[in-house]
Amino acid sequence: MAELKGIGVSPGAAGGPVYKVAPPPKLPTTRPAALDTEVEAKRAVAALASVTAELTRRADAAAAAGKGEAAEILRAEAMMAEDPELADAVAQAARDGMSAAHAIDAALAVHRAAFEEAGGYLAERVADLDDIRNRGVAICLGLPMPGIPSPGHPFVLVARDLAPADTAQLNRDEVVALVTEDGGPTSHTAILARSLGIAAVVRCAGALDLADGALVIVDGGRGSVRVDPGAAEVEAIAEAEAARQERLRSGGGPGRTSDGHQVALYANIGRAKDLIDDVEGVGLFRTELLYLDRSDAPSYDEQVAAYTAVFAALPGRKVVLRTLDAGADKPLPFLQQADEPNPALGVRGLRISWRRPDVLETQLKAVAEAARSASAEVWVMAPMVATPQEAATFVAACRAAGLPTAGAMVEIPAAALRAGALLEEVDFLSIGTNDLSQYTFASDRQVGELAELLDPWQPALLSLIAMCASAGKAAGKPVGVCGEAAADPGLAVVLTGLGITSLSMSPRSIPAVREALAGHTLEDCQRLAAAALAAETAELARQAVLTPVT
Known part of the structure; x- marks a missing residue:
């Protein structure tokens, strides 16, 4: 049986016939004789x-x-x-x-x-x-609109890449899995597939050569597409996946290993309506959604209202709020930032406060005001922290605003390398694996050709995470992961073994991660983490952890 390999970006397994997205409309080669x-x-x-x-x-x-x-x-x-x-x-x-x-x-x-x-x-x-x-x-x-086919029965959708408008209308009852030749771990396809709970593999060479109607089995955890399996095997996969989904729906409670080691499972959100029931808290509240696509900054009162809505929805639970993460890949017109030769290495994240301290000051005051009337446990963290000195300045600003718990995101290798020194200044660390991968491997996360370097199973990335976790243990302070890596059930086991204390992800991903942790002891997690760290490549690390022992 032939097998295609790609990058698994949304866990689960599903099988069915392949149908490809309709090609884009072609332009006429001849021009009308006369045009008005x-x-x-x-x-x-x-x-x-x-x-x-x-x-x-x-x-x-x-x-x-x-x-x-x-x-x-x-x-x-x-x-x-x-x-x-x-x-x-x-x-x-x-x-x-x-x-x-x-x-x-x-x-x-x-x-x-x-x-x-x-x-x-x-x-x-x-x-x-x-x-x-x-x-x-x-x-x-006057041509048909390009988009997703509708064969009238469940199928595996294959495309070069999916447009957001197409991905957004996916129906899980029809599309059982996604496979693309382009894209990467942080592409729209990957993010939305995880949010919908659809198995997905991206950067899968040869996928477009598959004929419509060909049977395949897609494994979103291993990043594989098996071609021409038997109909009985496809049916067995469907039954197993249905049983898994039922287990996930019926499960609940806090995250912990089978021997009781607790790992908090939090949600990544942008606003209150992103929340679902049965979350232990929020590990990443992306506040930049308040600022995007507008010509002026949100007012103090507007911010207080938005933060209050989230805090009120989580009484007694933790909410980790990230201060404005803008610049570079998220430009904001009202900041009037100058053009930079390399924006990804420029004034972004916390560095915006160097030029516009008023923006951070207003935000921290609004957060403090919203937290004052809420029972939620509000923590605040800064993005793009590079040095202990930057961390200390941010903590001082938080304390001045009346916010007692302040942390830093680890997205720059310098921060990971000096995690111990950072933890002398802050109360906690949260690792953003998307940017940390990008900067560690000098690979723009939007360049599809570099997607393999940004695979969160890369041992070099795991080594940096391990350094942060070790520093947290020595300091007696929590170190979490809030990047896309946290949503991978297999990788969640590894991160737990490395010493990570909390995992934050898309709310839809929490049940599968909870189940994965419950199936392993802490000693299992540590053993698998050591195997992943010892691997030479991301693929070998994944195999070392996910390959069943026979």
């Missing part, structure tokens, strides 16, 4: 408006269905489609003699190139631009 440029300009701009309306409709539907992450991604894409500069560029291309469809294609190509050159967050949005282009061109040409 104004008519074409109006048609092109109207097509963009139609795209915006459809994306907004889908965002509202996703929000109503409780798909918070999908709704946020769709709203961001809708804002890109209605950008006045894009409409002006499209209209000008048409006035220069292009048909409406060609004008949309040309203008989006320019924007696409600019986003790719900028890198970081903007490079990640190239898939959004491609989707806007495809939808706009299809409207102009």
Whole structure:
């Protein structure tokens, strides 16, 4: 039986026939003899408006269905489609003699190139631009909208990559697994697959060569796609997965190993409505969602209201709030930041307070005010801390605002290497594995070709995590992980063995991680962690932990 290999980004196993996403609409090769440029300009701009309306409709539907992450991604894409500069560029291309469809294609190509050159967050949005282009061109040409097939029975969806608008409308009863040739561990596909609980493998070479209807079994934990299994095996996989899902739904309670070692399992959220029942608390409250896509900073009162809503939803439980994490891949217009030759290595995260101390001061005061009337246990941490001196300055600002528990995120190798010194200043550490991987391997996390370097099973990354955990144990202070690595059940076992005290992830991922921990003793976790650390590659580390002992 042939097997394709990729990067597993959402755990679980599922089997079924392959169906591929419809290809993007092709432009006519011949140009009409005569064009009314104004008519074409109006048609092109109207097509963009139609795209915006459809994306907004889908965002509202996703929000109503409780798909918070999908709704946020769709709203961001809708804002890109209605950008006045894009409409002006499209209209000008048409006035220069292009048909409406060609004008949309040309203008989006320019924007696409600019986003790719900028890198970081903007490079990640190239898939959004491609989707806007495809939808706009299809409207102009009167062609079917590109998107997900609907064969009428459960299937495995295969694509080069998935547009956010397509991923957001996935139905778990139809799409049992996802496989893409592009993408990476932090792509939209990966994030939304985890939030939906759909097995997914990305960066899987050869996936597009699979014929529609071919049977496959996708293992999102191991990152494998087995081709042409028997129908009986596919049925057995489906039954086993259904039983697993039922176990997860019926489970509950705090995270702990089978011998009682506690590992707190927290949720990553952006707002109160992202919460679900049965969470021990919040390990990452992303406050930047309050600031994104606006020309001015949220007011003090607006911030107090948003923070109060989250704290009130978690009485008696811990909420770890991350202060504004912006700059580089998350530019904010109101900050008026100057262009930088390498934004990922520039003024971002906590460093924004160097230029705009008022932004951090206002946020900390708002957090303190919201915490004053709440019974939640509020902790605050700063992103992109590099040195103990930066940590000390942040802690002092928190104390001045009336916030007693202050920590630092470990996203820079320098912070991991000096974790002991950091813990002399802060009350806790939280490791952001996405950025820590990016900086450790000098690999932009939005560049698909580098996805293997950003595999969270990389032994070098695990070594840095182990250093932080060891420093935490010596200092008697907690060290958690709030990056995407925490959502991988197999890796959660390893992180526990390394000494990590809490794991924070998408709320949908918590049950599977809870089950994985409950199936191992602490000694098991430590043994598997040692095996992963000793491995030479991410793939060998994964095999050392996930391969059953016979």
